[in-house]
Amino acid sequence: MPSRREPAELPVIRVLVADDEAMIRAGVRAVLATDPAIDVVAEAADGRDAVELVRRHRPQVAVLDVRMPVMGGIEAAEEIRRTVPETGVVMLTTFGEDDYILRALGGGAAGFLIKSGEPEELIAGVRAVAEGAAYLSPKVAARVVAHLAAGGAGAAAGRRGAARERVAALTAREREVLAFLGGGLSNGQIARRLHVVEGTVKAHVSSILARLGVDNRAAAAVVAHEAGVVTPPPPEPKREA
Structure with a gap:
């Protein structure tokens, strides 16, 4: 009789990771691998490849870096939301990219995470977006509100x-x-x-x-x-x- 904790019985969240830095992609994959219910099914080094891989693999969540060559993360997010709307988008940002975050809000991204944030936030963000929620890491939320108040x-x-x-x-x-x-x-x-x-x-x-x-x-x-x-x-x- 199979165990009730058989991995195949876990609801798996399929994820694509896109970043032009191989080390960042490896780090994101390593963090997500600590959750047995998350499976990174594809990786991309630029936005255009990310869009094509999302179309091919149909992941529940695409984790995109804001700045990538060929096609930036925001443009990729907009294209993913237009052509594969069932895939939720999580944007990875760094401090100083507040304008990008505000643009991504209009592009349909549902999650925003700081690259230097806690690993638990990445898992929480992927899980939230996979379930149809929006996720703003506390640091991102603080930065957005501060940026909007910069006047x-x-x-x-x-x-x-x-x-x-x-x-x-x-x-x-x-x-x-x-x-x-x-x-x-x-x-x-x-x-x-x-x-x-x-x-x-x-x-x-x-x-x-x-x-x-x-x-x-x-x-x-x-x-x-x-x-x-x-x-x-x-x-x-x-x-x-």
């Missing part, structure tokens, strides 16, 4: 005030869902926290995006961070070795 104290206060006004226009339940969304929770996780069915959460998320005037969950998460209404996710349960 000075008055502009920063104005943006925070505007974000709070937009959030205040939501229903009480929508504000609760937005807070969880900003914390990187998937629809299923939010449903379990609120003790409702997942379809109800999906309806709330659609309404939130429309009311906030944003195109995707990651952009809504930025609004949640600006408004200061983020609810952190629960700790991940420890997996047996």
Whole structure:
């Protein structure tokens, strides 16, 4: 009789990794390999190859460096979201690339991670995006909000005030869902926290995006961070070795 912990029974998340530096790709692969439910199925050294490999392998998640030759990560993300919309995109960035992060928000990327961040954040980001959630690492969220507020104290206060006004226009339940969304929770996780069915959460998320005037969950998460209404996710349960 096969063991209940047989690897084949684990739900595997198929991932593509794209970075023009072989050492970075190796590091990302090594980190993801520590999670038995994640399988790196392809690697690319430039954006164009990344798009072609996504079309060929159909991974659940593509992890893309922002800066790559031939086709940059943002352009690759836009093309992936246009041609293979079922593949979620996680962008790898470094400090000082705030403009790229803001551009990627409009391109449909759902996750943003700092290369120098903790390995656990990479796994958490891949898992969240695979489940249909948005994931902003705490450092990325802080950088985005700081960048948006760079116009000075008055502009920063104005943006925070505007974000709070937009959030205040939501229903009480929508504000609760937005807070969880900003914390990187998937629809299923939010449903379990609120003790409702997942379809109800999906309806709330659609309404939130429309009311906030944003195109995707990651952009809504930025609004949640600006408004200061983020609810952190629960700790991940420890997996047996």
